[in-house]
Amino acid sequence: MLQPLFYPESIAVLGASRTPGKVGHDIIANLLASGYGGRIIPVNPAASEVLGLPCLREIKQAEQKTDLCIIALPSALVLEAVRACLDAQAGAITVISSGFKETGVEGAELEHRIAELCQSHKVPLLGPNCLGLINTENRMNASFASRMPQPGCISVISQSGAICTALLDLAAARHTGIAKMVSIGNKADLNEGDLLIALAGDAQTKVIIAYLEDITCGDEFVKAATEASSKKPVIILKSGTTVAGQKAASSHTGVLAGAEIAYGAAFMRSGVIRADNFEALADYGALFAMQPLPKGKRVLIITNAGGPGTMAADAVEKSGMTVATLDRNTASALRQKLPLAASIGNPIDVLGDAEPDRYVAALEAAQEDEAVDAVIVILTPQAMTKPAETARAIAGCHKGDKPVVVAFMGGADVMPGREELVAAGLPDYPSPERAVAALKAMVEYAAWRKRPPRMVARFPVNRRRVERIITRRQRTNRLQIGEVKAKSILQAYGFQIPQGYLASNVGEAMEIAERIGYPVAMKIVSPDIIHKSDLGGVRLNVTSSEAVADAYDLMMLRISQRAPEAWIEGIYVEKMLSRGLEVIIGMSRDPQFGPMLMFGLGGIFVEVMKDVTFYLAPITNEEAIQMLMSTRSYEILKGKRGHKGVDLAGIANGLQRISQLTTDFPQIAELDINPFIVGESGTEPVVADARMTLQAPGVTR
Template identity: 35%
Template structure:
């Protein structure tokens, strides 16, 4: 269906106009000027013709097949027009008008009516509130941007102004152009993941560039992204990263899972290159579109000055990119063509060796790229400007070097990215590099970001088969006793499992949990504690008191009968003072856990991506340090291992200063168990295991909290 829309062979302009300021005039004018290969049908009952093309009273009066309608009329007219499109069997409609959900309650209702009408009529919608779409291959320009360059990048954008910025940048800087531009708008009907699936199968699209403000079906998008990034790269800028999303008072996991953290983690797992700065967006997309990925995370630097070489090395190091030692064969060949003062280690500094003959740059590049340790080459400095900086006579050998460097990417199947102080001069050597699709930038920061993206994508391609495809296979099943625990809570009107219930559910699925008991009196508490042979902990049990420590509802390391009785009564008094209306079920008696490293494991349902899992430093430090990582569920054993290694505190697990390390295998099992629980019990909204005390062997789940939907 999307093929007939995005590759439409005929377009009706509903709201065609003779007024040059109107969209219904501008669209027809652009289609004619750009040489649209299909048929154009203006629709306006008050006009006989527009720009020499006969007008129709309505879309239903057109006596030929219509693939796509561009609707330029006000929002309130849309439902009736969509019905007419349905009668005409139009595949899709681009709805330009705003005035929908972005305006509040009335707008939401109108948008819902539009979507319902479109569904009933069999018409798919781009938008509403969209700047339009462009098919560069057939010159179907329904936006009106003039002189948009054609190339191998597809642009999916939720902002017309952002799209204009990116297309203008491509024109001015002579970057690679586009196959499609799709203005998603409100994403009321056709979703991001549907566009992604279409573009994945388009042979002319080499990379996909995205600007996203929010998406309604994030998990389906991740599933399509996972399939897409195996074939072609996706570069994405997500706005709104300062927003923390909806905070949940119910659990640590809910309050820590901000929009940016979850989204960035999810996109990264799907192989998407996430960009933080808007000025890096197009350069990175162009680089990934035109260059082979770097397969070993090892980059060589070729420079004609120490300053740029040093800064470049620092920037690459910040990205975690290695600068490999060049082989003795490589160094010997470089020494043979460079002056004695040149540095032939990595970075390679020609030390004036190219001042009289810039073609030596190409000789050096060729030697370096033959080194088996080198995965890609970064050229920094003055290249492209020797004929400007020194002498015009140097322009010819510099052009020769540009030709040779440009051909090396295909010859060696290794990427080259160039930083040049003369990038904006558009000298002929620079133009030649760009002719060969070599990225050239005047910002060293952006150039190094481009190199980093090639390393990141190359690393992903090596291991995507071991990553989750974001699909639950529902291989795990709930246990009857587990369902009984959840049904009991629901029958009592509770949305929270009590701590001992949560631990029982975990134990049913293989977790090693303590033998907790609920005391209804201080005598019972003493009796239960005596059966545990050691120090105990008392905790308040109430569905109305989730954060027990805040309520003074926890007493630890109790060893004598007197301590237990005093603690029991103090907890009861504290709980009543904290919440006089709380339903207090009793006091939990549990063995005192041995000391160890406190970590947190939790899950929540994210609005965009569905179930996600969190792991990090736990206990009272979780809210202070926020050393946590989020992954979209389900996770694999490989994912669990990588989650653990992603946190800053992961070094502690291996043991520091001669201390014995902690049991990472037990920790990995708990992460996988949580993934199993979420798959087995769809009723779970959030889960907090905090703290989990990790030992040198094994672990203790000290506190467990499960919130139901």
Template identity: 35%
Template sequence: MNQHYLHAMFHPQSVAVIGASNRDESVGGVVFRNMRCNGFQGKLYAVNPNHAEIQGYQAFASVEQIPGPVDLAVIITRAALVPGIIEECGKRGVRFALVLSAGFRETGTQGALLERAVIDNAHRYGIRLIGPNCLGILCPASGLNATFSNGSVPAGNLALISQSGAFCTSIMDWAKPNGVGFSCIVSMGAAASMDFGEMLDYLATDRLTDSILLYIEGIQNARRFMSALRATARIKPIFIVKAGRHAAGSAAAFSHTGALVGADDVFEAALQRAGVVRVETIVQLFSAAKALAAHFRPGGNRLAIVTNGGGPGVMAADRVADLGVAIATLADETLQQLDTQLPDTWSRGNPLDIIGDATAERYRHAISGCMQDAGVDGVLVILTPQAMTNPLEVANTVVETAAQFNKPLIACWMGEVQVTESRQVFDRAKIPNFRTPEPAVEVFSFISAYYQNQQLLLQTPGPLAHHSEPDEEGARLLIESALAEHRKILSEVESKAILAAFRISIAKALVAHSPNEALVIAEELGFPVVMKIHSPDITHKSDTGGIRLNVGNAQAVRSAYQEILQSVQKHSPNARIEGIVVEPMIIKPNGRELMVGVTTDAVFGPVITFGAGGVLVDVLGDRAVALPPLNRFLTKDMIQRTHIAKLLGQFRHMPAIDIAALENILLRVSEMVCELPWIKEMDINPLIVDEHGACAVDARIIVDYLPPSADRYAHMAIHPYPTHLITHWQLADGTDLIIRPIRPEDAEIEQDFVRGLSAESKYFRFMDTLQELSQTMLVRFTQIDYDREMALIAVLQQDNREKELGVCRYIASADGQSCEFALVVADEWQNKGIGNKLMSCLFDAARAKGIRIMEGEVLEANHAMLELVRRLGFARTVSAEDVSIMRVVKQL
């Protein structure tokens, strides 16, 4: 309910520019001039010990000499001076700082030490700091232009956060002539103190911001980044350009910002899972910005194309196919209607070629028909200047027609001289328009992908996806035993034992230490068998001749044993040989060889991989990646993103595989990743799957020591649904309740719960007279990020559905040390101990996250709540802002 603490940074009442200058072209001179000339209404102070006056303003020798309070300090000095200046600001009570100065970690070891001193001083005094080495921030609504760019931007509803100051200046220069306004522009620089996560938290609550653009070179805190990204994307569209997609770009990004850059396909998977959209170029981001500024909101990806030229329509359709956008199929009713309105020679399909002599009225009929078709999600209108068509008249008609419908429309007026006025018409109407079909299709694909990715965002799987519990303790003991022996590479037998502990079907494997022992094992398992070298130093056994397949009799077993040893000693003479693994030969005539694995990304932690297996894994490079935890929706999506997916269904004489068995393997691997944080790498290759099930034929697991952490899922970028917080509880009258964390699918029972509250209870909880939750509030309350907040609901099973009886929640502050809570219980279920039990569970959840202080606001008239918090040990004080509100605080 409170205003975000960063609001004062973007809307300060007073700003001190430390390093302000009279030299017009110096950074200090430009920043101070921008602050003077862009409508800032607060108090502006110049700080420069060498001048009595700066640009007509009194200059102060230091921050300490400024007579009034200072909300924001903008620092433009030599890097060596910055730590001392931050300390002065801290003593002076300055809450926020922008460090535009360069010369820190990007310059090497000494610069990194200097940066550390800056951050330590900022933390000591509680200063929130952007930079160093940044362009600054700009907020048109408050007249704040604390940047060294030339010019400003119009106010609007887009926000831009960028690690590149040059990118900010480029988009600022582009914005005004393109009619795009911004709520704020933030240059993060090195993001040494305040990162993308904190900025996104603020923008999620900022009423001036509708959509967000990000330019990213690297991420420092993946958990915080993903947490903030997912929380914000539930409310506002986010589009991202990520630099460093390839090795050379990654190296450049590291030298620029000093940030880690992970594998690009992992980053892509993370963004999709967060419900945001990635664009590849700055031009595409500009185009997306234009569409977002126009409140462009498609509900799907089925595009209709209306054109007066066959060629451009085909070009657009080709680009549609390239991007995986769907060409809308027009309904029979639509085709019949258009047949009565269009000439006989029209294309009678999509693209709708309405012929080169198309009039404005013909365009109107074609567009209206598409907009009214339930199978169409958006329309691309193309015009090529021809003698029989008036571009301006058609443009006006298109604007008028588009205004009658809610579906998005994109214009592509090809050419230049004859269509200039038409483009101006579209700009005034806020209709995205382009010179060629391809970028128009791209924009539709980007914006529609946002809504598709929202389906991935809604998935909140728990760490365990199955009803049959794994033997987690047994697997943990195996790993700890290996680490105790200073081994990080588990043997095939150990690796398969861990898979078996998580209920993954394996090809049983035993180790033989002599030819006779191999023969005994083969007789026990049954012929034919597979024999493999058992060595911690050999990863690819076939490369050393360390595998023999289809060994069919006793004599062959003895021969194969010796042949494997000789071959391995020849190819890898220094390899340690610990025996020969003998296992059954898995014969599946309809089997497909697949690979399921785990890798650890430098930024996002554990990543699950899936693709073609066997020897093809290195040749084809066919893999899809996903961040755990997974559920069936996510596993299906992962499988479909691979080329091998086309071979898993029925074709020719081959029956379709048991796809549920494959999904179960992926879910089990997800469980392993969640519950066994020691796993750093794993290969199940091949995993043979046919119509009868799946079997892990070979497996290899690499583990490593784990630093201690209070958070059991600290190794993961996405926090799983916290099933360990589910509690079964019984009221005094014997009524059985469940207290559990809220899920996105609880939206309906949450809305019913709020609707059922009395007017007084609603007012006490929301301090407002709302009747029900808005869609935005409902999303915000049910689609939470369990890393930074928690909402526990008490539910009763009633008539085969759950009924919500009460809910409590906390949201952690930026420092992670304190949180704000809220609680409400249904009127008819009050005074039964539910509120007390909910709060007790909430205390435990907060403590487990390292939170030390819980606080909240209670209306003075809410006597029942005040009595409850008194019993729970909260201290109470009257709010300094409003005497009708009590501030309650508890040390956890």
């Protein structure tokens, strides 16, 4: 679909100009300079030629249809120009001009009309407010960035034109090749998802790197990113993390979940590799572009100096990868080839006076060894060191079945080596730590690619019952669902809840208690009271009929004093739960990515330590288990120092049931089961307390 955008046979530039520095001039100059072979058609009513090319007064004068129309006119003229392009049967349109959504409501309105117009004609629109695009395959620099990159296999998507130019500049300095670069600007029509799909299908692109400030549509993004990541690595730098607005939330889960966490969950689900900063984006991109994925995470380090070798080993260990142990045979074979003082461990220290041959011996050994998944080669510029020769030797013996990354440490002296390495497809980093970070990203992505197929379980549930409760509540605008109703919703989705009934007077309370057996818990039921226990609305461990009566009357008295306005439905009398570990499971609906499931250990773990994990729904059983394992308190769950562990499967099951419930009912905005009481392995966990919040009617996310 994006063929006319990336591979146009003709390009019209509306707003073509003869003045250097003007966008309408520079784009044409860039197209010419880059060697674009198609027709270039300047359009400007006031000029007869631009840069030696004949100029049309209007696009409708074009004799044939134009594949790509680039509009570089003042924003007020853009709508008209788009219409003219569509009339002239443009295959794709790029609006470079700014003055749209980024300037306020009027601009947004104009932008919206342009996008609608293009969409109604099924013509893809890039921009507005963008830099344009570059394709090195057909030598097309259809942007106003003057630097045409060398051809390569990394494609770039960027929401910021400045990041595009900075990346192009960095790529030039690092001799990195680019396949395609797309500046998506305001994303009125084509957004990151569309381009991920397009580039995933592009034969020239081996790696996609992207800079994003926001995401147009969460669902679409997750789908597109998953599809793209399943074919090739997608590395994203997402800015604006800490400034993410806090939304008002009434549940624990809601308070803990923020936009930043939602992006993390969406990236994890989609297999997106996250770059934490600008350098990491380029660092990771280079490694994925040049080297194969590793089979595992066992890393071997080769160095000509002890200190940097230790730094690398430290970094490998901290990253969660493993410092490989050489096979005994490999080690003894290598021993023959290196001087006696060399260390044949991991790191392999080829010593300060190492010439290229020692690096070759060590790298060959590492590549042959089955116990090694990836290799880091470190060089420091010492008296005898020959960076360029060593680089060439490393490149010469690099087999290409395992990733090899290089860290030539230093500056001026190692620079020739660095260039040779990159030319030979070996990524070089200025420090061991950056080499390790890039390798770590690769190990994680390789693991994601090998993940089992996602199988989301569907439990048999009573969906009708939940539908009825929710519909009634939304109709009457009672959006806070308290404990009793929340529990019946959860029960309809297969959760075990303690036996209990609502009592409207003392007699009923006593009767219920007798029927279900002591001890019982008693809790006030009122749509107006959220923090029941703060107002004296909860009594636990009530052990006799008289105590039930006392508790009932006292609770009613206290509530009438402390919350005289509250409408009281009655008092809920339920069987006291046996002891167990208190955990919290919940859901908060992210405006972008929909239901995010939360898990954490109860009390201080959640409140003080923030030791919680989030995952996008729907969730598989493996992912639910993964959620438990990614908390630091997992040690407690699985048992420690003589204490038995708890029923992990029960928690995972609960998370999947919430996943199903909140996927079935987009009306649920937030849900908290807190605490969810979990017993020993084999027992079924029980919902001790729960709460939900519904969306206002009509809101679907």
